[in-house]
Amino acid sequence: MMAAWRDVLARFHGESADKLMAGALALAPAVVKAEPPIGVQSGTEQGVPVAATASLAQTAALDDTTRPLSPLGPQSAVLRGERVLAAAALRDIGRERHENQDHCFAQVLFCPSDQRNLALGLFVVADGMGGHHDGGYASKLALSTVVQTVLTELIxxxxxxxxxxxxxxxxxxxxxxxxxxxxxxxQAGSDMGTTCTAALVYGSELIVAHVGDSRALLIGGGVKQLTTDHTAVGRLIAIGALTPEEAHDHPLRNQLYRSIGQQASVAVEVTTTPLRDQTHLVLCSDGLWGLVSEANIADIVTEAPTPHMAARHLIAQANLVGGHDNIAAVVVTLPTTGEARL
Structure with missing residues (x-):
């Protein structure tokens, strides 16, 4: 298990984040997802036929300490039409930039135990600061550091x-x-910096740690922004000096007052949200939320058949209305209430 995670992390250093969709099936036994995993190399959808999975379920116990899996049936969360934890992460250079400084990551796994089968998901978006040197390197380094730390200290x-x-x-x-x-x-004599928004689904809780102006949006019965925009305009909105509509074209809308890498230490905004009836989580850079409204994001995500298709449609929509910036999107299908386990 640890080797598999380290392999995922190692591959990230040499591949785009849009190709880094490691499947939960490779990391946890006997997991049935609502959608096939996205291939790491090709980005195409792959899957094991249900019939093949059912055959595996008939395998006899190896010894007295193990037992065969039950055949798929009405008790399966998937066949009951319930949501299980699934995710996709995609990035795009946009239509005007010459370098993609956005990076993103998504990983889902399940940890069976005698008490419960804990669902875990780690999701990260990092948007390298435009106008600064090495923004792409900064965002990639921030993302890989978050993943490595969570792997070691939590997973x-x-x-x-x-x-x-x-x-x-x-x-x-x-x-x-x-x-x-x-x-x-x-060390490089660079003013490199990045945003960083990391989310962790831990059973029936959602934890978000955040610096910058990338966003975490929780969908279900409306859209709730879980993060604060650490920008001059975001602060003006918070104190009531500016409306969101006025902020859209404000000259200070991209001026960050808090970011990753600019100072030796940083205050990290952390929120914890119980998961109840919410259906989806979206992490995105301002290349998406700056062009596509929250209502439109929610419509696209809830109507798409899979997280992968939702992320593709979100990026296509941002490019359709301008594509002025790099775009990063992580789309997560949240488990049905009470189904933090399979």
Whole structure:
């Protein structure tokens, strides 16, 4: 298991994040998802036929300590029409930029135990700061640092018998990303910086750790922005000095007052939300939310048959209405209430 995660992380350093869709089926036994995983190399949808999965379910127990899987039937969450945790991450250069400085990541896995089968999902968007040197490197370094920290401090213990508290771990992961980018900038004599928004689905909880102006949007019965825009305009909106409509074309809309890598330390915004009737989570850079309204994002995500198709449609819509910036989108289907386990 650890080797598989390290392999995923190692491959990220040499591949675009839109090709880094590691499947939960490769990391957890006996997982049936509502959609096939996205291929790591090709981006095409792949899957095991249900008939083949059912045949595997008939396999006899290996010894007295194991038992065969039950055949797929009405008790299956998928066949009951219930949602299970699934995700996709895609990025696009847009229509005007010559370099893609956005990076994104999505990983879902399930950890069976005697008590429950814990669903885990780690999702990250990092948007390198335009106008600064090495923005693409900064966003990639921040993302890989978050993933490595969560892997070591949270995922590895969960695979054992421990149940660590996720909030401080995710917060520390983003702080570690800040330290890594700041140190790299100091060594290179660069003012590199990036945003970083990381979300963790941990059973029936959603934890978000955030710096910058990428966004986390929770969908279900409306759209709720879980993050604060750490921009001059965002602060003006917060104090009531500016409306969101006025902010759209404001000259300070892209001026960050808090980002990853600009200072030796950074205050990380952390929120925890119980998962009840919400259906989807979207993490995105301003190349998406700056051009596509929250209502339109929600419509696209809820109408798409899979997270992968939703992410593709979101990027296509942003490009259709301008594509002025790089675009990163992570789309997560949240489990049905009470189905944090399969």
């Amino acid at each position: 590895a213990p969960v695979l054992g018998a421990d149940r660590p508290t996720p909030q401080p771990i995710l917060q520390a992961a983003v702080q570690a990303a800040n330290a890594a980018v700041h140190e790299a900038g100091q």
